[in-house]
Structures are given as C-alpha cells and as structure tokens.
Amino acid sequence: MRPGSASDRTVDAHDRWVQLRVRFIAGVLALMFVVIVGRAAHIAMNGESGATVASRAPVERVARADIYDRQGTLLATSVPSWSLAADPVALWDPGEAAQKLATVLPDLDARALGERLSDTRRRFVWVQRGLTPRQRDAVFALGLEGLRFEREYRRIYPGGRLAGHLLGYTNIDGQGMDGLERAFETQLAAGKKPLRLTLDAGVQFALESELHRASQDFEMKGAAGIVMDAHTGAVRALASWPDYDPNTPASASQDARINRAISAVYELGSIYKPLTIAAALETGAVAVDARFDVSQPLRIGSAMIRDTHPLKQAREASLADILAYSSNIGTAEVAQRLGPVAQQDFLTRFGLLTRPDYTGPAAAAPLTPAEWDPITSATVSFGHGVAVSPIAFAASFATFGSGGLKVAPVFLEPDPDDLAPRPEPVRIISGATSGQVLAMLRTAVTEGTGRNADAPGYGVAGKTGTAEKPGPDGYDPDRNVTSFAAVFPVSRPQFVVLIVLDEAVPRTGDQRTAAYTSALIAGRLVSRAAPMLGVEPASVGTKGAEAPGADPEGTMRTL
Amino acid sequence: MKHLAIVGCLVAVGLAIGVYRAKLGAEETEARLDELRGEIVEVNQDISVLRAEEAYLSRPERIGPLAREKLGLEPSAPSQFAASETLRSRIGEERLLAPADPAAAPPAATSGAQDAPAQ
Numbered sequence: 001m002r003p004g005s006a007s008d009r010t011v012d013a014h015d016r017w018v019q020l021r022v023r024f025i026a027g028v029l030a031l032m033f034v035v036i037v038g039r040a041a042h043i044a045m046n047g048e049s050g051a052t053v054a055s056r057a058p059v060e061r062v063a064r065a066d067i068y069d070r071q072g073t074l075l076a077t078s079v080p081s082w083s084l085a086a087d088p089v090a091l092w093d094p095g096e097a098a099q100k101l102a103t104v105l106p107d108l109d110a111r112a113l114g115e116r117l118s119d120t121r122r123r124f125v126w127v128q129r130g131l132t133p134r135q136r137d138a139v140f141a142l143g144l145e146g147l148r149f150e151r152e153y154r155r156i157y158p159g160g161r162l163a164g165h166l167l168g169y170t171n172i173d174g175q176g177m178d179g180l181e182r183a184f185e186t187q188l189a190a191g192k193k194p195l196r197l198t199l200d201a202g203v204q205f206a207l208e209s210e211l212h213r214a215s216q217d218f219e220m221k222g223a224a225g226i227v228m229d230a231h232t233g234a235v236r237a238l239a240s241w242p243d244y245d246p247n248t249p250a251s252a253s254q255d256a257r258i259n260r261a262i263s264a265v266y267e268l269g270s271i272y273k274p275l276t277i278a279a280a281l282e283t284g285a286v287a288v289d290a291r292f293d294v295s296q297p298l299r300i301g302s303a304m305i306r307d308t309h310p311l312k313q314a315r316e317a318s319l320a321d322i323l324a325y326s327s328n329i330g331t332a333e334v335a336q337r338l339g340p341v342a343q344q345d346f347l348t349r350f351g352l353l354t355r356p357d358y359t360g361p362a363a364a365a366p367l368t369p370a371e372w373d374p375i376t377s378a379t380v381s382f383g384h385g386v387a388v389s390p391i392a393f394a395a396s397f398a399t400f401g402s403g404g405l406k407v408a409p410v411f412l413e414p415d416p417d418d419l420a421p422r423p424e425p426v427r428i429i430s431g432a433t434s435g436q437v438l439a440m441l442r443t444a445v446t447e448g449t450g451r452n453a454d455a456p457g458y459g460v461a462g463k464t465g466t467a468e469k470p471g472p473d474g475y476d477p478d479r480n481v482t483s484f485a486a487v488f489p490v491s492r493p494q495f496v497v498l499i500v501l502d503e504a505v506p507r508t509g510d511q512r513t514a515a516y517t518s519a520l521i522a523g524r525l526v527s528r529a530a531p532m533l534g535v536e537p538a539s540v541g542t543k544g545a546e547a548p549g550a551d552p553e554g555t556m557r558t559l
Numbered sequence: 560m561k562h563l564a565i566v567g568c569l570v571a572v573g574l575a576i577g578v579y580r581a582k583l584g585a586e587e588t589e590a591r592l593d594e595l596r597g598e599i600v601e602v603n604q605d606i607s608v609l610r611a612e613e614a615y616l617s618r619p620e621r622i623g624p625l626a627r628e629k630l631g632l633e634p635s636a637p638s639q640f641a642a643s644e645t646l647r648s649r650i651g652e653e654r655l656l657a658p659a660d661p662a663a664a665p666p667a668a669t670s671g672a673q674d675a676p677a678q
Contacts, residue, residue, distance in 0.1 A: 041575070044579050044582070045575075045578060045579065045582060063607070066607075073614065073617075074610055074611065074613075074614035075614075077607055077610060077611050077614075078607065079604070079607055079608045079611055080607075080608070156611055158611045158612075158613075158614030158615040158618070159614065159615075159618055160618065160620075162619070162620075201619065202619060205619035205623075456637055457637030457638075457640075458637065528634060531634065531635040536640060537637035537640050
C-alpha cells in the first residue's frame with residue numbers, strides 16, 4: 001500500500017474517529033467518576049439527606065402528670081401500655097384475623113371487628129387499646145400480618161376506690177372526664193409537674209371506711225363526708241357513697257358516679273342554726289345572754305313552727321339551749337329579730353346563696369327561695385328551703401374554726417414557686433362571735449343532740465341536722481337527710497367535719513334522726529382521723545382544755 | 560511549586576479524612592445518645608410501673624389488716640398521748656424505764672401519762 005494513497009487517508013480518518021470515541025467515552029467515564037466521588041464525599045461529610053440522626057431518636061410521648069396526696073402517696077399515674085391497630089389492606093383474611101384475635105383478647109367482638117377489618121377504604125383501624133404485656137405477647141404469637149402495636153399510656157389509680165369520686169377518671173385518649181382529672185386537665189395533660197393534693201390518703205380511707213360502715217349500720221340511699229382544714233380550706237378528705245373504682249368507671253352505675261359531696265345539693269336542716277345565731281349575734285340583733293320562750297309553737301302567717309322535742313327550760317331558753325336541743329321555735333325567733341335582709345346578707349357572705357367560687361371540681365349551684373317572705377326566713381333559719389352542696393356548707397361552717405374568716409375549699413398544696421401574694425382574708429363574723437357560737441356547739445355535743453359525736457380527747461363542737469326531704473306533696477316525714485357539722489378540737493379549732501346521710505334508717509330500730517345516724521359517724525371519724533391529722537388530744541375529763549381557745553398555741557405535745 | 564501542590568493536596572486529603580472521622584464519631588455518639596435516651600425512657604416507664612405497684616400494695620385497706628394481724632398494731636388512742644408538762648418531772652429519771660415508785664410518781668394529772676408507752 002503506498003503512502004499518501006486514498007486508502008491510507010481512509011485508515012487515518014478511521015483511527016482518528018476511534019481515538020475521538022475513546023476520548024469521549026473516557027471523558028464521560030471520568031465525569032461520572034467525579035460525580036460519584038463528589039457525591040460520596042458529600043454524603044460522607046454531610047450525612048444522608050432526609051434521614052437526620054434526630055429523626056431516628058425515640059419520641060417520648062408526654063405522659064399525663066401523676067397525682068399525689070399531701071404525704072406523697074401516689075393516687076393516679078400513667079403507665080405505658082400497648083394498643084393494637086390494623087391495616088385492613090394488608091390483612092390476608094380479615095374474618096380469620098378477627099377470630100384469632102378474639103381468642104387472645106376476650107373483650108373483642110369478633111364479628112364486629114371482622115366487619116371493620118374488611119373495610120379496605122381505611123388504612124388504620126384500632127383493634128384494642130390498653131393491652132397488657134401478656135396480651136401483647138399473645139397477639140405476637142398469632143403471627144398475623146397487617147397488625148401493629150402503638151405505644152400509649154394508660155391511666156391507673158393504684159388505690160382503687162380510694163378517693164375515686166374526687167380524683168375522677170380519664171377517657172381512652174387520656175383526657176380528664178370528671179373530678180380533679182377534669183378540673184386540672186391543662187396542668188395534668190402538660191405532664192410537667194405532678195399534682196400534689198391537700199388530701200390525706202389515711203384520713204380519706206378513714207372517712208370512706210366510716211361511710212361504708214354507715215351503709216352497713218343503716219339502710220341509706222347515699223352519703224357524703226368532708227374533712228377540711230378550718231383555716232386554709234385544705235380538703236383533707238372528701239368522699240361520696242356509693243363509691244366506684246375510677247380504673248373501671250364504665251362498670252359503675254350512674255348513681256354511684258355522682259359525687260354527693262360536690263355535685264349534689266341537699267336541704268341540710270338544723271346545721272344552719274349556728275349560722276343564724278352567729279349572724280344575729282354579729283349584728284347585735286340578739287345578745288349572747290338573751291332568753292327566749294320556746295314553750296309554745298310559733299305562728300308565722302299561715303305556718304306553725306314547732307319543736308319535735310320540747311326543751312326542759314322552754315320558757316327561758318338560752319341561745320346555747322336553742323342550739324343544744326335544736327329548737328326550731330327559738331331559731332325562728334332569732335331569725336325574726338335578725339330580719340330577712342340581714343339574714344340573706346349573711347348567708348351570701350357565708351357563700352351559701354351562690355355557686356361556690358374556688359379552683360377544683362365545680363360544685364353544684366344552690367337552690368334558693370324565689371322570694372324571701374317571713375315564712376321563708378323562718379324555715380331557712382333552721383335549714384329548710386335552701387339546698388346547698390356539702391362542700392359549700394363545710395366551707396361556710398369552717399368560719400367557726402377560723403375565728404370568723406371566710407374559707408374557700410382548696411384541693412392543691414401551695415406551690416413553693418408561686419410567689420403571687422395571697423388574697424387578704426375576708427372576715428364574715430368577729431372572732432368573739434365565732435368563739436361564742438363554738439362554745440354553744442360544744443355544749444350541743446356534751447349536753448345536747450350531738451352527744452353521739454363526742455370523741456373523747458378531741459373536743460368536738462358540732463350540730464346535728466335532720467331535714468325532711470321534699471316530695472311531690474310537700475315535705476315527706478318518712479325520708480330524711482341527716483347531717484352533722486363539727487369543728488374540732490374546740491380548744492384550738494383546726495378541722496371541720498361534715499357528714500351527710502341520705503335517707504339513713506338505723507337497722508337497730510333507733511330513731512332516724514341525725515343524733516343516731518350522722519352524729520355517730522362523725523364521732524367515729526374524728527376519733528380515727530384526728531391522730532393522722534396531727535391533732536393533739538386534750539386530757540380526757542379536763543374541762544378547761546376543752547373550752548374554746550383554751551389551747552391557742554397548741555401547748556399539748558405528743559410523745 | 561510542584562511540591563507545594565503535592566503538600567497542599569496531602570493536607571486537603573488529611574483534613575477531609577479528619578472531618579470524615581469527626582463526623583462519623585459524632586454520628587456514633589449521637590446514636591449512642593439516642594440509645595441512652597431510649598433506655599432512660601424505658602427505665603422511667605419501669606419506675607412508674609413499680610411506683611404504681613408499690614402504691615397498690617400499700618393501700619390502707621391492705622396494710623391496715625396486715626399491721627393488725629402480723630404486728631399487733633392499732634390506731635393510736637387519746638390515752639396514748641400526754642402533755643409535756645406532766646413528763647417534766649420525769650425527764651432524766653430512771654423511772655421512765657423502770658416500774659414507777661408509787662410514792663414518787665408524778666401527780667396523775669392525766670390518765671394519758673400513765674398509759675404512755677415508754678419506748
């Protein structure tokens with residue numbers, strides 16, 4: 001082949017073309033290599049996009065805050081639990097899956113679940129919530145596809161029925177539905193700080209036990225009890241009978257779920273008498289040494305006020321006698337001297353004519369008379385015609401233990417971090433009036449209708465109340481609300497106790513008045529709860545120590 | 560110039576490796592941190608379950624009968640309390656532990672003092 005020939009030129013052109021193609025491919029490969037290396041370096045330095053480390057961190061769901069009593073006893077907490085969910089699209093045979101699940105989760109309705117799991121328009125169906133670890137393992141063992149477990153928290157109340165009404169309960173989504181769970185929903189749901197109650201679990205148990213015992217001693221429809229600090233309004237115990245377990249609220253009857261201490265109103269009867277007398281003493285309408293003739297029924301308009309048990313010294317009964325022997329005639333006379341305007345004014349100041357204003361489970365609004373005529377004024381003076389919640393009455397009665405200051409119920413221990421100034425206490429009656437009424441209340445226990453409430457050593461000062469319940473044909477003498485309101489110890493008032501029994505009839509055949517029902521329960525409760533409340537007993541039989549204010553500094557000390 | 564370029568390249572490669580290792584270390588540490596956080600969550604949950612169990616086991620309705628049956632304990636009674644004044648004359652005396660001498664016994668101002676436990 002000759003150089004420079006046409007065939008040579010063809011070969012050169014072909015070689016150049018090959019070289020060009022080789023270089024082009026090498027260039028493309030080099031570019032790809034650079035891109036891959038660059039990308040690899042980028043990933044090595046910056047991590048994978050879209051999958052940051054933080055997103056892999058386990059997300060801790062906020063657990064609802066715990067609830068403790070004032071001594072640190074756990075009353076409500078949230079424990080982890082598992083909830084089972086299914087993806088209907090991923091299930092091979094929904095009917096079979098439902099049948100198998102029902103074998104390990106007995107509460108399930110297999111047919112209903114099968115129908116829900118057959119709905120392939122949905123990608124998420126709850127099968128059951130709040131599974132125990134054992135149930136979870138059992139579901140795992142079934143080896144079903146399309147199921148998944150969601151981690152949740154379940155609210156539990158370790159004390160069972162203890163303080164059930166007051167604590168309330170939550171729904172399946174952990175939202176407070178009743179009681180303190182509902183009242184403090186925002187605080188509890190935030191999960192930051194546990195709720196520390198003013199409640200004392202020991203005293204609460206004593207109160208609940210006594211109400212339970214009352215249900216054995218008496219035929220009764222219901223009961224409520226409250227123990228409150230007379231100075232701060234701190235609720236140490238609050239119970240309602242019949243009770244229920246907040247762990248299983250759905251299994252409780254509607255009747256058992258009513259918190260009779262807060263959500264119900266009662267005409268409480270003669271425990272109003274000390275309020276009437278205090279108002280009359282405070283306004284100067286009656287003098288502390290005034291005498292009343294209560295020997296004859298008192299006619300007011302068309303009504304006749306009578307005493308069921310005439311007083312021994314009926315022609316010149318003192319205020320203490322009127323309280324001790326629960327004279328309706330005497331109290332109505334006091335109310336007449338007081339006048340309806342002042343009476344309403346004082347009852348308003350005691351907080352009994354409006355819905356109580358405090359932070360906690362909302363109390364029922366009182367039922368008050370439409371008009372305040374002389375007959376109404378007389379009946380209200382001894383506790384008929386006005387219906388209030390026990391919590392409202394306990395707070396009003398605490399005035400006799402606080403030296404005349406207004407007291408509002410308190411459910412939470414003070415927060416040490418809360419530096420907001422406390423509101424100035426509001427005086428309702430003077431300390432002197434409070435002391436005078438307290439002395440009369442002590443007499444009512446030592447000599448009057450409250451004898452069964454006496455707790456030796458603890459100086460109980462209190463008043464019985466027996467009120468007929470209103471029915472369709474007026475007041476029914478066969479159905480009573482019996483109550484006992486007390487302050488103790490009288491020498492250095494610290495606590496208020498209120499017991500309310502609904503239609504209590506002693507099984508022993510005793511009378512169904514407060515003297516034989518609620519007073520008895522109150523006395524037992526004080527004996528049992530006082531040591532837990534740190535109340536130092538006065539020496540039994542030492543009269544001076546049982547006088548109001550005899551031990552203002554608390555000189556008694558326990559061993 | 561050529562050496563400078565080589566040294567520069569080596570330094571750059573060295574720095575790149577350093578950064579890579581630091582990144583890797585940080586990732587491993589963060590992963591370990593996540594693991595520990597997870598463990599803390601688990602332990603806290605275990606603690607909350609144990610606390611609930613403790614509270615369940617120490618319910619008054621359970622502890623009361625146990626204390627009565629096993630330990631012979633009863634709720635305190637007013638007779639078990641005494642005023643400090645009634646003890647003043649006895650403080651420092653051996654009678655607190657020994658049986659009281661009737662002649663030197665303090666005045667029986669309270670029945671509680673006589674019944675007061677000596678422990």
